[in-house]
Amino acid sequence: MPYFVVNEKCNGCLSCVENCPASALDFNDRDGRRTLRHNMTKCARCGQCWRICPQEAIEFQHLLVGQWDDVVTLDLVHCQVCGEPLYSTLYEQNLAGKLNSTTEALCPQHQQRQAASRLPLIASRKAKK
Ligand code: SF4
Numbered sequence: 001m002p003y004f005v006v007n008e009k010c011n012g013c014l015s016c017v018e019n020c021p022a023s024a025l026d027f028n029d030r031d032g033r034r035t036l037r038h039n040m041t042k043c044a045r046c047g048q049c050w051r052i053c054p055q056e057a058i059e060f061q062h063l064l065v066g067q068w069d070d071v072v073t074l075d076l077v078h079c080q081v082c083g084e085p086l087y088s089t090l091y092e093q094n095l096a097g098k099l100n101s102t103t104e105a106l107c108p109q110h111q112q113r114q115a116a117s118r119l120p121l122i123a124s125r126k127a128k129k
Pocket residue numbers: 006009010011012013014015016017036052053054055056057058
């Protein structure tokens with residue numbers, strides 16, 4: 001769902017385009033059709049288009065409320081002990097390629113525990129030497 005939304009009352013009069021102080025509205029006439037266009041990066045959310053539209057066609061609340069758009073969804077690797085999400089499988093593959101080895105999937109807490117559990121073993125090996 002785009003931010004700038006008009007309802008079925010829009011008749012393409014272009015009053016909104018002509019009165020937008022931020023040049024955030026534009027139009028395209030092609031193949032016998034008119035397309036009203038909006039650029040969110042330019043829009044100041046001032047409401048001028050909404051106030052001036054003779055048709056009351058602009059649903060300005062969309063501009064005010066906004067929304068989060070999903071950009072990409074990736075599979076995740078989880079900590080093999082507690083199941084906490086760690087990083088994406090693609091990130092893991094990239095890392096493994098750079099390190100030329102695979103890493104154990106552990107969250108920081110379980111990495112620490114595993115490191116701590118290895119310490120006495122190392123110490124006892126040193127003591128035997
Ligand atoms: S001013 Fe209203 S009716 Fe005219 S083009 Fe803009 S949205 Fe459509």
